Amino acid sequence: MIMYVDANGQLTSTPPDNSNKSVIDLDNIQLGAAPIQEEDPIKSGIVTFFSDKGYGFITEDNSKENVFFHSNNCIDIIKKGNKVSFEKERSPKGFSAINIKIIR
Template identity: 75%
Template sequence: MADSFSKKENFKKKLQKQKEKALRREDRKTNNEKGKEIEFMYVDAFGRLTSTPPDEKVEVDLENIQLGAAPIEAEETVKKGIVTFVSDKGYGFITEDNNKENVFFHSNNCDQLLKKGNKVSFEKERSPKGFSAVNITLIK
């Protein structure tokens, strides 16, 4: 059976598109300007990026440069707060006095039985799920 006229035309269009695509691909390969012109950037004495090279006369005191994060200020170790929630299972939350942040506690870290509204002093310790209170003592 012979192909119809529309099938022949569609086949011709498909071949034409393939040829045009191959020509565009070859054109991109020959006229590729990507990566040929690289502009260098420099860092000046203030940490800004510039296109001008640094002066050779500027000396940097390498001994007094401090690398790493900013130093952490010393925090008070014993904090005070109010017990805001206590569960039957033995855990609860303490709200700190100075920043109103909730800190988790467990009854294993308490010397006495705590109730809601008790004023306590405690130490904050980082745990896998956030901060938790340890060494909890009741303030009278």
């Protein structure tokens, strides 16, 4: 006796009807986690705090996250309230901003 499996997973003695069979494109099947999209390395934000000692914080536009910076990493002279572009760099204490420029 030959047994077949129908579209619902049930065993049957009649062969399945292949006329209603749907085609699956193997390239559209995603295995594992979703792919990580690359971020733009240059961020923008506003200087929300700047100390006389040469350090401060930039609030990033997209994530509203505060990023530490030091005046040694500034290309232009920075003041509180300036709109700046920067790159984020991982440091032992979290992220810090480098290559800071004023956006005009």
